[in-house]
Amino acid sequence: MAVRPLRHKKIIKKRTKKFTRFEQEDHKCLKEGWRRSHGIDNRMRRRFRGNKPMANIGYGSDKTTKHLRPSGFRTFLIKNPADLELLLMNNRQFAGEIAHELSARKRAAIVKRAAELNVRLTNGKGKVKVEEKKAE
Secondary structure, eight states: OOOOOOOOOOOOSSSOOOOTTTTTTOOTOSSSSOOOOOTTTTTTTTTTTSOOOOOOOGHHHHHHHTOOOOOOOOOOOOEEEEGGGGGGGGTTTTTEEEEEEEHHHHHHHHHHHHHHHOOOOOTTTTTTTHHHHHOO
């Protein structure tokens, strides 16, 4: 049976839409990614009515649910099989996430050990099936 997370407060996002850069829709060369406006006369920086909202600390997440995944776990990056032992005591708060640079052989060892320790993995299926097919 899979390990279940501890009960937690409901995750509420104050804003789900991304903040976009000022006038990025008017210029092809500008990307959508957020950049703060700095111009002396910039109407968005001056918060004139009818302009886009700017990112600020008021949109921050609740401290108790920050970095919490929808599954109820926080993630912990696993770069080698020994890192998995750190999650032994915190297996109901943290889920392991296997680093992308690990080989399929190490991934398979980590997935097997995680099942023994009853630790949840967020990406436990990646690259493992490929190795099993090659072995056949």
